[in-house]
Amino acid sequence: MTLILNxxxxxxxxEMKDCMDVVEKAFAELANGSAVLPLRxxxxxxxxxxxxxxxxxxxxxALACKVVTVYKDNPKKFNMPTTIGKVLLQDINxxxxxxxxxxxxxxxxxxxxxxxxxxxxxxxxxxGQVVGIFGAGVQAKMQLWAVATARDIxxxxxxxxxxxxxxxxxxxxxxxxxxxxxxxxxxxxxxxxDIICTASSSADPxxxxxxxxxxxxxxGIGSHAPAMRELDTETIKRSLFIGDSREACFSEAGDxxxxxxxxxxxxxxxxxxxxxxxxxxxxxxxxxxxITLFKSNGLAIQDVATAKVVYERALAKGIGVNVEI
Ligand SMILES: NC(=O)c1ccc[n+]([C@@H]2O[C@H](COP(=O)([O-])OP(=O)(O)OC[C@H]3O[C@@H](n4cnc5c(N)ncnc54)[C@H](O)[C@@H]3O)[C@@H](O)[C@H]2O)c1
Numbered sequence: 064m065t066l067i068l069n070x071x072x073x074x075x076x077x078e079m080k081d082c083m084d085v086v087e088k089a090f091a092e093l094a095n096g097s098a099v100l101p102l103r104x105x106x107x108x109x110x111x112x113x114x115x116x117x118x119x120x121x122x123x124x125a126l127a128c129k130v131v132t133v134y135k136d137n138p139k140k141f142n143m144p145t146t147i148g149k150v151l152l153q154d155i156n157x158x159x160x161x162x163x164x165x166x167x168x169x170x171x172x173x174x175x176x177x178x179x180x181x182x183x184x185x186x187x188x189x190x191g192q193v194v195g196i197f198g199a200g201v202q203a204k205m206q207l208w209a210v211a212t213a214r215d216i217x218x219x220x221x222x223x224x225x226x227x228x229x230x231x232x233x234x235x236x237x238x239x240x241x242x243x244x245x246x247x248x249x250x251x252x253x254x255x256x257d258i259i260c261t262a263s264s265s266a267d268p269x270x271x272x273x274x275x276x277x278x279x280x281x282x283g284i285g286s287h288a289p290a291m292r293e294l295d296t297e298t299i300k301r302s303l304f305i306g307d308s309r310e311a312c313f314s315e316a317g318d319x320x321x322x323x324x325x326x327x328x329x330x331x332x333x334x335x336x337x338x339x340x341x342x343x344x345x346x347x348x349x350x351x352x353x354i355t356l357f358k359s360n361g362l363a364i365q366d367v368a369t370a371k372v373v374y375e376r377a378l379a380k381g382i383g384v385n386v387e388i
Pocket of ligand 1: 170174198199200201202222223224225228263264265269284285286287359360361362
C-alpha cells in the first residue's frame with residue numbers, strides 16, 4: 064500500500080523544531096560521506112521546467128525523490144500554482160514507494176529549517192536579537208519561524224516591494240510567533256537587524272553590503288541561478304561564506320559566481336559547507352564582529368530527511384489515505 068498525504072496532512076504533522084533536527088542530521092551525513100546527493104536533473108518541456116531531486120541518507124535510512132515543476136503560465140491558463148512539488152518516499156529495504164506527499168509546504172519548512180540550523184551554529188548568541196527579512200512571501204515566513212526557533216528573538220522587521228505581501232506577513236507571523244513585527248520603509252532599515260534572511264524573488268542585490276553592521280548573520284536563500292543574486296559583491300567580500308554544498312554553490316549561486324567572475328574574490332572565498340561546521344570539521348564565527356553568511360540553494364537531502372519525519376508522524380497519527388497502486 065502507498066500512503067497519500069495532501070498539503071493539509073503535511074501541515075498537521077510538520078513542526079519547525081522537528082524539521083531542524085533532521086535537517087541538521089542530514090547536513091552532518093553529507094559532511095561525513097554517508098549521504099548520496101546527485102545534482103538535481105532538469106528537463107525543459109515547452110511550457111516550463113521539471114526538476115528531479117533524489118537523495119539517500121544512509122544513517123537515517125531515508126530514500127526519496129522530489130519532483131518539482133515551475134510553469135509560469137499555470138495561474139492564468141489553468142488556475143494552478145506556478146511551482147508544484149511532490150515527494151516520493153521509498154522503503155530502503157524493498158525500494159517500493161511507500162508514501163507520496165505534497166511537497167510545497169514541505170519545501171518551505173525544510174528551507175526554513177536549513178537557515179534555522181545555520182543560525183544556531185553561526186549567529187551571535189546574545190538574547191533579544193532583531194531579525195530582518197527581505198521578501199514577505201512563502202519562504203520568508205518559514206525563515207522567520209526557523210530563526211525564532213534557533214534564537215531568543217525580540218522582534219522582526221520585514222521589507223517587500225509589495226505592501227500587500229508585507230501586511231499579510233505581519234498579521235500572519237505576529238499571530239503565529241507572538242513577537243512584534245514591523246514593516247520597513249526601505250531596504251536600508253532592515254540592515255539594523257542582527258540576523259538577516261533574504262528570501263525574495265529578486266534577481267538583483269537587495270541592499271548595499273557596505274552598510275551591513277558588524278556581527279550580522281545572513282541566511283541567503285532566494286536566488287539560485289548563476290545570473291541571479293540577492294547579495295552584492297561587497298556583502299560576499301565582507302562575509303565568512305558558508306554554503307549548503309560546494310557543488311551546488313559553484314553551479315547555481317550567482318551570489319558567489321558573479322563576484323568570482325568580476326575578479327573580486329577567488330574560489331577559496333568559499334569557506335565551508337554547513338555540514339562541516341555542524342560536525343566541527345571547521346570552526347564557525349570567530350568573534351562577535353564577524354559577518355557570517357549561509358548561502359542556501361536547496362538540497363534534496365533536506366527534502367528526504369523531512370519527508371521521512373512527515374511519514375513517521377503521519378503513520379503514528381493515522382493520517383492520510385492508503386491506496387494500492
Ligand atoms: N534555497 C532554497 O532551498 C529555496 C527553496 C524554495 C524557494 N527558493 C527561492 O526563494 C525565493 C522566494 O520564493 P517564494 O516561494 O517565497 O516566492 P514568493 O513569490 O512567495 O515571494 C517572493 C517575494 O519577494 C518579493 N520581492 C521581489 N523583489 C524584491 C525586492 N527587491 N525587495 C524585497 N522583496 C522583493 C516579492 O514581492 C514577493 O513577495 C525564490 O527565488 C525561490 O526560487 C529557494
